Amino acid sequence: MPPPPPPSSLPPRFLPSLVSCSMRATTSASTAAAAAAAAYMTSPAGGGNGGGGRPLRYAVLGAGFAGLSVAWHLLKHSPRVRVDIYDENGIGGGASGVSGGLLHPYSPKVKLLWRGGEFWKESMDLLRSAEQANGAAGSDGTGQEENLIWRRQFLSCLQSCSLQVLDSDEAQCLVPGLRVPLNFAVYMPLALNINPKKYLQDLFFACQNMSGEALLSSSEQKECRLYKEHIADLQQFAGDYDSIIICLGAKASSLPELTNKLPLRNCRGVIAEFQLPSDTVETYGSQSPSILSDAWLAFQGPRTVSIGSTWQWKSENYSSAVSDDEALTTMEELLPKASVVYPGITKWKFVQARAGIRAMPPVTSNGSFPLLGCLDNLIGKRSNCSFWLVGGLGARGLLYHGLAGKLTAKAVISCDESLIPSEFTYWKEP
Numbered sequence: 001m002p003p004p005p006p007p008s009s010l011p012p013r014f015l016p017s018l019v020s021c022s023m024r025a026t027t028s029a030s031t032a033a034a035a036a037a038a039a040y041m042t043s044p045a046g047g048g049n050g051g052g053g054r055p056l057r058y059a060v061l062g063a064g065f066a067g068l069s070v071a072w073h074l075l076k077h078s079p080r081v082r083v084d085i086y087d088e089n090g091i092g093g094g095a096s097g098v099s100g101g102l103l104h105p106y107s108p109k110v111k112l113l114w115r116g117g118e119f120w121k122e123s124m125d126l127l128r129s130a131e132q133a134n135g136a137a138g139s140d141g142t143g144q145e146e147n148l149i150w151r152r153q154f155l156s157c158l159q160s161c162s163l164q165v166l167d168s169d170e171a172q173c174l175v176p177g178l179r180v181p182l183n184f185a186v187y188m189p190l191a192l193n194i195n196p197k198k199y200l201q202d203l204f205f206a207c208q209n210m211s212g213e214a215l216l217s218s219s220e221q222k223e224c225r226l227y228k229e230h231i232a233d234l235q236q237f238a239g240d241y242d243s244i245i246i247c248l249g250a251k252a253s254s255l256p257e258l259t260n261k262l263p264l265r266n267c268r269g270v271i272a273e274f275q276l277p278s279d280t281v282e283t284y285g286s287q288s289p290s291i292l293s294d295a296w297l298a299f300q301g302p303r304t305v306s307i308g309s310t311w312q313w314k315s316e317n318y319s320s321a322v323s324d325d326e327a328l329t330t331m332e333e334l335l336p337k338a339s340v341v342y343p344g345i346t347k348w349k350f351v352q353a354r355a356g357i358r359a360m361p362p363v364t365s366n367g368s369f370p371l372l373g374c375l376d377n378l379i380g381k382r383s384n385c386s387f388w389l390v391g392g393l394g395a396r397g398l399l400y401h402g403l404a405g406k407l408t409a410k411a412v413i414s415c416d417e418s419l420i421p422s423e424f425t426y427w428k429e430p
Contacts (some may be wrong), residue, residue, distance in 0.1 A: 053080070055081050055221050055222075056080065056082070056413075057241045058081065058082070058243050058412065059240070059241045059243075059245070060085045061231055062086075062247035062249065063085050063089075063093065063094075063200070064092060064200065065200070065401035066096075066391070066401050067087065067247035067248075068207070069126060069401040069404065070409050070412075072206060072207050073409030074409045075211065077409060079220045080220065080221045080222070081222055082222075083207070083225075084224075084227060085204075085227065086229050088231065089228070089320075090226070091200050091226070092201065093320075094251075094320075094356055095250070095397070096356075096398075097196055099196045100308050100309065101195060101196045102298055102398075103120075103191060103194065103398050104188050105119055105399060107367070110163065113399075114423075119402065120399065123398060123402035126401070126402045130202035130206050131202065132206070133202055133206035161188055161191055162188070162189065162190060164187040164189065165185075165187075166184075166187050167183050168180040168183045168185070171185040174187065174289055176285070177343060181341075196398065231251075231255070234246075234255060235257075238385045243386045243387070244386075244387050244388070245389075245408060246387065246388065246391070247391070248391070249357065250357040250359040252389065253266075258375075258379065262371065263362050264360065265360045266360070267311055267312060267360050268356070269310055270310045270326060270354070271309050272335075272352075273305070273351045273352050274304070274348035274350055276304075280347060282347075284302050291338075291341060291342055295334045295338045296308055296309075297345070308334070310329075317355075319355070320356060327352075327353040331353075358394055358395055358397075360392065362427065369392070369423055370392050371392040372388075372389065372404060372408050373389055373427075374411070374417045375388060378428070386415065388408060388412055390408050404424070407419065
């Protein structure tokens, strides 16, 4: 395997590498997408009501990765539609907004995930739409590229995430001072590191822009609104919408209609943010990749890094706030893991910790997948409203959200759950 290209030829910013002591197995992703994933009904019941009748009305509960993906695809594939998004914490106010923002389609053993190529492509399509809606990185005028961490010139060509196998010397060319315990690292030149909360805000802007563009068309009518309201139960929405799509992550199980009915496990994760002291001359290279190991290091500039994440199973603490004791425990757990591969992290200063609850799905023979599908038989259909779920994105919400949202939106629009592959609906089987 040839050594990595010199920094001048690398993509401009924050392209994660994977430092791994595990096996190097990779498999090919299936190139044939399910026919159902590309089809949706065009009958009035399926949203193809053209210029006649009232717009279809959908409520999306949750404004994280899953919720905004569903909302965007509902707007994209419906000519006449109103989408209301409900989240008491606003855009990216839950676990999605505090995630690490590392996007790649591989397992910790560097094995391409089931349908990993398709997940990757759909997420890249959403990232591209968000970027187009709100401009390139740095459009906020700060000059520090604090929103989406990527560049337009290479976004359009990212259709796969290739790998390069490196030895210790080659890896240290990318990250000076990096330790590679077994003289083996894997580099992902096209993987991405984004600011998740800013990305979600831009994706919401993309939804609003789609609504605005529909005003110029005589055959389309689209609306998208955000409501910061507490969601106590499903009854408060049932009479107002054609369908309700539940994208609440771990909080979905707390709805009275779904209590003890979803095979999800709660896992609280805490991420620690560090910065280099202002009097430190040495910085992290702007061309250097982020690092994945027992702990991941997601660099958001030459002086800022997030390290994650802890795994606290069965936690009921939904607060994003982190106590001093929890922050101390987090640092004691993560710093030793991070310093094994990047000793220089000991020079960095702890700034804050962020937390969120992941909704972890069951493990299947192909891995862990989101839970998708219609909930009418589970909770009982009420009036003409149908209920749907997008849940269990776990620790890979950024990778899974594009395809999960697309499949669900098309199934909702068509009122046809069979458009969702059985691997995502198996959890409903008796």
